[in-house]
Amino acid sequence: MELTAEGFEAALWALQSDQERVKIAKHRRGGASGVIGVRMKSIFDTAAVYADMPLDEVERLLESEYYDSRLGAVSVLDFKARRRGITDEERRELCELYLRRHDRIDDWGLVDRAAPRVVGWYLLDKPRDPLFALARSSVVWERRSAITAAFWFIRQGDVDDALAIAALLLGDADELVLKSVGTGLREVGVVDQDRLVAFLREHGEAVPRVTLRIAVAKLPSELRAELMAR
Known part of the structure; x- marks a missing residue:
């Protein structure tokens, strides 16, 4: 063949x-x-x-x-x-x-x-410079690549750049990016719950609802309810 x-x-x-x-x-x-x-x-x-x-x-x-x-x-x-x-x-x-x-x-x-x-x-x-460049792109798929590629860092317990990229994308106009940001944040919570909670509290109302719902999905119910009510 x-x-x-x-x-x-x-x-x-x-x-x-x-x-x-x-x-x-x-x-x-x-x-x-x-x-x-x-x-x-x-x-x-x-x-x-x-x-x-x-x-x-x-x-x-x-x-x-x-x-x-x-x-x-x-x-x-x-x-x-x-x-x-x-x-x-x-x-x-x-x-x-x-x-x-x-x-x-x-x-x-x-x-x-x-x-x-x-x-x-x-x-x-x-260095993660290519991902930060993608996160600032005008192309939706490139912005989604930025946060989605960072999933691999998160799985290895490396969350700093993933959170930095997520912060850059919180104001994104496209739901397909915001959902991927939520997925990344949810997985941050799996490896470091305190970092996720601190991020969500720091950014507060800047976290879009669609992102927040996904981000808190694996948190304890009381904590999830508190963050969703903010």
Whole structure:
């Protein structure tokens, strides 16, 4: 089997379903436009088969007009990032491709699939300047990448930059960013409840309701009620 963008997309078309196309359209801002109609699990399974695909072919797949193919491309990046024995240089190449072609990573599903491991894992022991730049972007998907990539830091108990990025995004006009900020804050609470509570009290009414509801979801009920009432 040749590990090419054309081969990957042909494999997806063999799995096409009109019913699935309708389901995907309900969760995308672009609706059914540019959607083949493949179950997410099937896309991931195909990406696992194509995990050895060269990065130039992954980039070609990112250039596809189809959402399913682009989701497959970032899934390949994610599988590559998970491999045992991956070098820091290889991680750098994955991260740089993600950031350089963010113009093709244009949906929340693509961001969430790859940002933590492809971007966050590479930056774990490095300056986080790229994420702060993304957080200040005018592009909603880049702002979502900023906080979503930081999920990887949080999982390692490193919450400082995640909280700083969250603070930058509290005033975001897009709910898809605010929800991701809420998810990040909720996970901060899992590893350091005191830091989450201090953040929410410090920022008070500046925390949007949609963010707050998600952020406090795992807190004890009395504390959750207190913070929601503020």
